Amino acid sequence: MRGHVRKRGKGWVYVLSIGRDLTTGKRKQKWSRSFKTKKEAERELNKAINEIENGIFVEPNKVTLGEYLENWLEDYARGAVRPTTFSSYRFAIRTHIAPHLGSLTLQELQATHIQRFYNNKLESGRVDGKGGLAASTIQYMHTVLQKALEHAVKWQLINRNVAKLSDPPKIRKRENATFGAEEVKRFLTYAKGHRLYIAFLLGITTGLRKGEILGLRWNDVALEEKMLSVRKSLALVDGKRVLQEPKTSGSIRSVPLPSLVVQALEEHKLLQSKEKIKLGALYHDHGLVVTTSIGKPVSPSDLWKYFKSILKKADLPNIRFHDLRHTHATLMLQQGEHPKIVAERLGHSDIRLTMDTYSHVLPNMQQEAVERFEKMFLSDE
Known part of the structure; x- marks a missing residue:
């Protein structure tokens, strides 16, 4: 018999057998709290027995x-x-x-x-x-x-x-702020010559996340093949800079590069080589693409600070650095690029995430597609 009900004081309890102690071999019993009626105690006993038989019974514990x-x-x-x-x-x-x-x-x-x-x-x-x-x-x-x-x-x-x-509060969907093509040109004009120009350029032309740009190493860049691979991301953990797996883990993300970015990377690499020669043993060589003038990793806060200063000089909208990633995706979609290609460049694990994030771009794209489709018929007239 798995258990029974008995009178205890002014109420009723059930005593349930829950097996034997593996150390002592003695039978283990569970005593319930007190119930007002025998019927209530029997109902709870049957519930506990059913949980045991279905493998979902949990022994009482006081772990907070x-x-x-x-x-x-x-x-x-x-x-x-x-x-x-x-x-x-x-x-x-x-x-x-x-x-x-x-x-x-x-x-x-x-x-x-x-x-x-x-x-x-x-x-x-x-x-x-x-x-x-x-x-x-x-x-x-x-x-x-x-x-x-x-x-x-x-x-x-x-x-x-x-x-x-439970139901947490719903998040109001925020429309991503982005630059148009002319604003991108204006921003890059003002950023040209800045120490972190290469970081800003990569953000706009590749859609890499901030941590992925700061964690990019030269051995992840193939200049001749015009390709970079996203293997690491720089992050602050308990005040320390660490290289960790990127947000989309499990596979290496390969991102083709435009020629203008390859040229900028070559120029930036030459600058770093000169700095290494000048400083010698004082140079901190971590193999990173984006560094300070002495080779140290650039902190996310410094990148943000310099980014904001260029926005102000260029008299451009006060967007986030992360919005360069949205700018890249939006401009590619507006140029007619397939959402799957954009998803791959951004490192989205599912194209549905890309479609949902940039749904505001799609209505215009559909209208343009309809107009192109219509011209196909009119061209024969």
Whole structure:
């Protein structure tokens, strides 16, 4: 018999047999909390027996969410994700999730707790106390919490992922800011001669991410073949610059280069060679394409600072550096390039992501396609 119901004090409990202790060989029993009626205790006993028979029964434990999340960071996340991703997971957990939900046990945690947490963060979640967090930030916390609890289910600490039952706030879709062809020319004119010109040029002509540009090494560039390969990305992790796998991992991304970029790379390589000769042993040779004048990696913040200064001098819209990537994709699509080719250049794992991100470009493209199709018939008249 797996279990039975008995009277205890003023209420009813069930006692459930859950196997034997592997060390002592003694029978293990689970005593339930007290129920008001015998019928209620019997119903919960049958539910527990059904869970055992279906392989979803979880032994009671008092592990708190805070304790579990710290273990999850070390036991899973540290070895499974990129250093920057691990750092952002840890920040979300220690700064936001654990201080508000960490004292609850895993088995106490309900979707209502999580929902209330999201609502509070949306209203007044900033660390500095100056208002609420962006919906995208809360969406990220939801992703982290959902991933972590999914492993808790796999590791049989809980029998369901309650984060899946909660609803984070929806993100309002932001239309990407981009340059037109004339604005690109104006920007490059003002950027020409700047130490980081090559970084700006690569952003516009290849669609590489900022970290991919800063992590590009000379042995990833084949000038004669007019090709570069995306193998590494430079990132700041706990204040230190590290080279890590790019965002789209699993395969090396090859990106063909226009002739003007090849020429600019050749000129930039010659400049670096002169700097190496001049400084000798004082030069920090990391093999990177984008460096300071003494060979050190360029920090993302410095790249952003110089980029903003050129925008100001050129009297151009105040876009983000990342928007150079959007500019590249938008201009290629407007020139009639197939979205699959654009997706490959950007490193999108799925063409649907490209289509969704640049959907605002497609209506004009469709209209132009219709007009070309119509001309095919009119040309015979």
